[in-house]
Amino acid sequence: MTAFYLSKPYDPPRAPKNLPLDQPWALLGGNSPQEFMKAYWHKKPLLVRGAIPAFELAKQLGEPLGSAISAEELFKIAGNDVVESRLIQAKPWSFADGPFKKKSIPPLESPDWTLLLQGMEARHPAAAKILSWFRFIPDARLDDLMISIAGPGGGVGPHFDSYDVFLIQMSGRRRWRISEQRDLSLNPNLPLKILKNFKVEQEWVLEPGDMLYLPPHVAHDGVALDAGCQTWSVGFRAQSYKEILQEGLWRLAESLEDIPELDQRFADPQQRATACAEQLPDEIIQQVTQKLKGLKLDRVETFLPGIAAYLSEPKPQAYFDGASNDVSPEEFQQRLQKESLRPHPQTRLLALGDRIYCNGEEVSNSQARPIQLAWRSLAAKKQFKGKIGKIGSNNSLFEAFEAGWLVF
Ligand code: SIN
């Protein structure tokens, strides 16, 4: 048995409310978040030794730290059918989708397997705390925190991702090999997305507390060196321009429902006798031009609410259990003065100026001022506590709480 089984679990601190964006961070290899974004983000890889200094310090004191989440806890989570999980076997390559019973996961010491668990920020507070340190990057870009646990030799093979990723070593060692090669063609004969020709350019062995940042399309291959090797990946997302525009346009089209004057029918008392009856009438073209100007459809501001609503959609697998929040409006109001209300870990919140979008809906629209301020605090600080006044029939905060989107 290796020493890290006997180690104390690492207890990550929650990030401060105001992140020091101009100070050097150990997590970013001594770069400030400003410097990191300028020099590395979406540009080039960065290896950070001792990104979480607590691991090295504890080792020097002879009390090594282990992952904040034990292998047993991870295996239990893998049995949950609302958690996205995958079990990958190398030599030869094969994979299965979860949920997994404990007995279908190989023992930690057995070789060449990896279990991947997505959306872990919703399953364990330690994962949510780790994620809180990455809020120097806009929430709209963040995807989730994935945890991999593997036996020696386990990995997902040489591949590339279309997204940025921070790979944090949390338990055991992993050897990372990377390449900025142009040839990203995949082997067509394998069940996984594995590169046909991986040409290693750099190689490191990461110890617990080390981190590797990779921008999109850098080829990489991580192989576990120890039983129970855990890598925590902070993953980002980027939609295609087509997706962003289509989703914004759909929502804009739907919002025309709220403009009653558009129900009026087209009228053409000015239409003249025409010799080109097959042509779309100028009357329609001119009137539509006027309507588009009136609706400001030629201005980006008109599109942004739809885009913000779209980007605040939760993951399709997100599950909210509102039934457990069976509290009267009065009790809710009183609890809010004593306890902090927080977004459920799978809730997505985005702000567009003072407008707040929660799980795909604008929640600040026509709300009383204290409710609007509560939403702003929830979006910016991920919490709210205080007075909100009497709860009437239109209260998006209470409704979101009842839906399980917000929790105490
Ligand atoms: C892993 O943690 O094993 C895989 C992560 C990745 O390569 O993106």
Ligand code: CO
């Ligand atoms: Co990857």
